[in-house]
Amino acid sequence: MKTIKKIGKWMGYALVSILLICLALYGYIYWNIEQRLNKVYPTATPAITIPSDSASIARGEHLFVVHGCKDCHGTDLKGRYITDETLIGKVAAQNITKGKGGLPVDYTDQDWLRVLKHGVNREGKTLIIMPANETTKLADNDLADIIAYCKSRPPKDNELDKNPELGPVLKALIAFDKLELLPAEHIDHQLNPIAEKKAEVSVEYGAYLTTNCAACHRTNFQGGPPLAPGAPEVPNITSSGRVGKWSETEFMQTLRTGTTPDGHKIDSTQMPWPRTREFSDVELKAVREFLLSLPKAETLVAK
Structure with a gap:
């Protein structure tokens, strides 16, 4: 009987401890979020002319x-x-x-x-x-x-x-x-603005166009582990990956149709090819030039 009481007593202590930990954790999360959401950032930005043509x-x-x-x-x-x-x-x-x-x-x-x-x-x-x-x-x-x-x-x-x-x-x-x-x-709030970018088939313009691709494919574009539980691995899109094996025509066709040269159908919820299909020929060629210019990985991070 004493043993049962001791077990019950320690279980009570454990539950109270867990409750206190949860309250402390919630308190930290609440404080952290409030501090970050209410921080005021500098927003001095030179005016630019907005066209209307x-x-x-x-x-x-x-x-x-x-x-x-x-x-x-x-x-x-x-x-x-x-x-x-x-x-x-x-x-x-x-x-x-x-x-x-x-x-x-x-x-x-x-x-x-x-x-x-x-x-x-x-x-x-x-x-x-x-x-x-x-x-x-x-x-x-x-x-x-x-x-x-x-x-x-x-x-x-x-x-x-x-x-x-x-x-x-x-x-x-x-x-x-x-x-x-x-x-x-x-964001670097002191970043010097780029006045103009000219659309051209070049590595530099391709790098400019792929800014938002790095969010999934990583900054080295070699892909990596899934971004969320249950999601597929993120593929390497440098010359070390499949992109390096595709011709210019195959690359452009893949990003416009969502179907790879080997017939694989790309899930548009994982890779937004309905967006990339709207790229012009110049933009797609520039993106390919940039991706092929990147250093090769010794081993593929994702296939």
Whole structure:
């Protein structure tokens, strides 16, 4: 009987200890998130001229697609919920038209630049999920055309929650730096702007175009382990991988059809080939030139 009481007593101690650890962990996560979400970043950005001619707007639409803006904000720019699940949270890609629920009437070109170059809102606080750590590296002429296109779109009504609701999973991922969900933290806010990038078949332009590819394929483009549980390994896309075995025609056909030369169908949820199919011939050739210029790996990280 005494033994049972002792076991019960120690189990009680264990449960209390676990509860205290959980409370301490929650307290740390809450404090960590609040500190980071409320940090104010510098947003002094030189003004750029936003064009209004049809050619610039058309090019802006092209860039809006190939840089993945359409994937979140939609073809009509009225936005959508990126996630709306209890454990993960409720986060929206906002309506960026002037319709109901969209941008305020006094939204300026400087506000656009604040988002695209610094990843922050008007208060200078970081946005969530918005990949500004990629758009900050775009040349001013490209940013100007993207903004011109967005401003030219007709108003669309779509009221979404403007304040993200973070679930426990997102909070933990942010607190322990498992995903780069707060873009302002990963931006050099003093970065000298690139005035212009000319579209040409060159290694330099290919490197410029593949900025957002590094998020999955790693900075050396040699791929690696899955990015999430249950996802496939990320392939090596340098000359050491399959890309090195493909001809220019095969490379371009793969990125436009989602089918590799050996007949493999690429899952568009893992590799966004519906986006890369919109690349021009010059852009695809430049990307290939860059990938083939990278150092070969001694062993393949992923096949």
